Amino acid sequence: GENVEQHPSTLSVQEGDSAVIKCTYSDSASNYFPWYKQELGKRPQLIIDIRSNVGEKKDQRIAVTLNKTAKHFSLHITETQPEDSAVYFCAASIRGSARQLTFGSGTQLTVLP
Amino acid sequence: DAEITQSPRHKITETGRQVTLACHQTWNHNNMFWYRQDLGHGLRLIHYSYGVQDTNKGEVSDGYSVSRSNTEDLPLTLESAASSQTSVYFCASSEGGPTNEQFFGPGTRLTVL
Numbered sequence: 001g002e003n004v005e006q007h008p009s010t011l012s013v014q015e016g017d018s019a020v021i022k023c024t025y026s027d028s029a030s031n032y033f034p035w036y037k038q039e040l041g042k043r044p045q046l047i048i049d050i051r052s053n054v055g056e057k058k059d060q061r062i063a064v065t066l067n068k069t070a071k072h073f074s075l076h077i078t079e080t081q082p083e084d085s086a087v088y089f090c091a092a093s094i095r096g097s098a099r100q101l102t103f104g105s106g107t108q109l110t111v112l113p
Numbered sequence: 114d115a116e117i118t119q120s121p122r123h124k125i126t127e128t129g130r131q132v133t134l135a136c137h138q139t140w141n142h143n144n145m146f147w148y149r150q151d152l153g154h155g156l157r158l159i160h161y162s163y164g165v166q167d168t169n170k171g172e173v174s175d176g177y178s179v180s181r182s183n184t185e186d187l188p189l190t191l192e193s194a195a196s197s198q199t200s201v202y203f204c205a206s207s208e209g210g211p212t213n214e215q216f217f218g219p220g221t222r223l224t225v226l
Contacts, residue, residue, distance in 0.1 A: 001172070006155070032213050043203065043217040044156070089155055093213050099144055099163070100171070101215060105155040 002027040004092050006104025013080050014112050021107045023090035024072040030092040033066060033073045034101070038087045047088075048075070080111045116140075119204050119218040127226055132191040134221050136204030144207040145187040146215065147171075147179060149200040156203065162187055163209075194225045 003026040013019045025033075031052035036044040050057045050064045050073065057064050061080075066073040077084055087108050091101040117138040126132050136145065143164045148156040158171030160179040168179050176198060178190045191198055201222050205215040 009153075034214065043219050045217070046214050049214070099207065099209055099213055100146070100158060100161060101213065102158075103148075103156040105153060 002030055002092055002094075002102040004090060004102050004104040006090050006107060008107060009105065010108045010110070012110045012112060015080060015082060017080055019077045019080055019084070019109055019111075021075045021088055021090070021109070022072060023074070023092075023104050024070075025092040025102075026071070027092070027094070028068075028071065029094050032093045033064070034091050034093075035064060035075050036089045036091065036103075038089065038106075040086070044089060077109075080109075082111050082113055085109060085111045117204065117206055117216055117218040119202075119221050121221060122219065123222050125224045125226065126194050128194055128196060130194050132194050132223065134189045134191075134202055134204075134223070136187045136189065136218055137185055138204075138206040138216075138218075139185065140206060140208070140216070141184055142206035142208050142216075143184070144209050144215075145181070146205045146207075147177070147187065147189045148203045148205065149173065149198075150203060150220075151200050159189065159202075160187075191223075194223075196225050199223060199225045 006023045034049035037047045038044040063076040087106045090104040093101045120135045146161040147159040157173045162181040204218040207215045
């Protein structure tokens with residue numbers, strides 16, 4: 001089955017700096033890669049996703065890049081703010097078939113004021 | 114508004130007891146999932162269902178069972194609770210089709226003493 005590894009497990013940045021979280025996946029058939037944000041005591045919520053026919057996607061301060069050859073994808077957050085502090089999970093899925101998501105182990109991002 | 118709910122939100126039980134966690138969604142989604150969340154492991158898939166009468170085992174299904182008698186509900190049963198099943202449990206649902214976005218419930222914190 002699919003295996004997703006996520007690094008780093010914890011990340012601290014100064015407010016206004018950028019943050020990068022990286023994930024690798026094992027199954028070359030995976031073609032859908034979402035990122036979820038989970039605030040303390042809350043449910044995970046989708047913040048951005050990318051499909052394998054696209055190399056990069058942006059949404060305001062958030063961007064995701066995908067390298068299919070190397071089987072890795074990354075989340076980039078620019079101009080970080082205290083409200084970006086949360087746990088971020090990457091995931092991978094074979095869209096249209098299994099529809100399951102395999103999640104990475106999560107990154108605790110702390111934005112220091 | 115359509116939503117996904119879980120009950121109870123908190124549960125304390127004893128080892129060996131049977132426990133059932135409820136999940137109810139009003140989006141009419143075909144796909145429903147149960148995850149457990151433990152520190153350092155992210156979200157791990159327990160069971161999932163693609164429709165009424167359909168159930169499938171996930172990565173960590175031992176000691177758990179589900180049933181799907183209608184579209185809205187996917188209850189998770191711990192047949193004989195063990196201390197290793199102390200965790201936070203999340204239910205999720207998705208429409209399928211062109212997107213794999215999963216919408217998560219608020220979670221149930223289960224403690225097995």
